[in-house]
Amino acid sequence: MDEAQLIKGIQQGDRKSFQTLVETYQRMVVNTCLGIVHNKADAEDLAQDVFLEIFRTAENFRGDSKVSTWLYRIATNRSLNMIRNNKRKRFFQSIEEAFTGGRNHGSEISENRNDQPDQNITDQQRSDLLHRAIDRLPEKQRIAFTLNKYEELPYQQIAEIMEISLASVESLIHRAKKNLQEQLLDCYKKKCV
C-alpha cells in the first residue's frame, strides 16, 4: 500500500491503514522525539500524541509533501512544546519550593547514581553533559542538529521539514556544532567528566 492510499484510508477512518502507518513510522517518530527530549518514555508518549494528531487531522493533509515530512514537523513541534511546558513547570516548582522549602530533585538524581558502577556514572555524566549542551542550543539549531544526527537526514530533507533554504540548514548545523564544541570544551577544561 503506498502513502497516498494509506492517507486516503486514514481519512476514511480505516484503522488498518492507520495501524500500517504507525508500524511503518513509529521508530522514526520516537527517535526524533528522543533526540529532542532525551527520555524514552516521554519520547513514546509524544510519538503517541503525534499519531493521534495524524489520525484526527488526516483530512487536512493535502499530499503536497511526503508523509514522513509531515510526521517530522509534528514530532519536532510537539517535542519543543513539551520542553517549553516543562521549563514553565520547573520555574513555578522552584518558586513553590522556595516558599515551602521543598526537596531539590537534582540531589535525588545524584543520590540514585551513587549505586551505579563507575563506568556507568561516567557514561551517564557524559550523556547528561551532551544533552545539556544540546538543550542549550537555540530551537532551530537544535531541530536541524537532531534531525541530522539522530535521523541522519540529508540537509535537503531537513530544509523541507523546517521550510527553510538549504543554505540556512547548512548554517544552522554549522553553528550548532560550533556551539556544542564550545560548551564541551568548557567542560573539558573544567574537567567536569
Added chain:
Amino acid sequence: MKTKCIHKDLIFYLDNELSVEKRTNVEKHLEECADCRDYLVFLQKGIQIIEKEKNPEVSPFFYTRLSARLEEKPVYQTQSQWVRLAQPAFFSLVLLAGIYGGLKLGSNASSPKVHQQATNSIPMLNDFEAEPIESFLLDKL
C-alpha cells in the same frame, strides 16, 4: 615552537567536514599536541553517546496503547482548548476592568470638585477643632 591549539576545528574534523588541506594540517597538529589529542578523544566519546542512544526499541505495546487512546472521545481535548482560550480571555477582561476602574478612580480623585469636598470634610473629621478636649472633660464632670 608550540603551535596554537585547534580545539575549534576538531568537531568538524570528526564529522569529516574539513577541506583536504585543513584536514592534513589538523592531523599534523594532533601528532604534536597532546592536549588536542585528549580533547579529540573527549569529543569523540561525547558524540558517540548519540550513536548509542538513537534508534531505541519501541515498546511492543505501542500500537495497543495508541489504539486504546483512539477509543477515548476527544472531549477532554476540546474542553481543554476551550479552557485554554477562555482562561486568558477572562484574565484579560479582569485586568482591563481593573485598569479601567483604576483610571476612573484616579480621574475622580484628581478632579478639583472632589478635592474641594475632601478639604471641606477635614474639619468635620477633626474632633479637636469641633470640640476641644477641655470642654469635653468639663461636660463629663
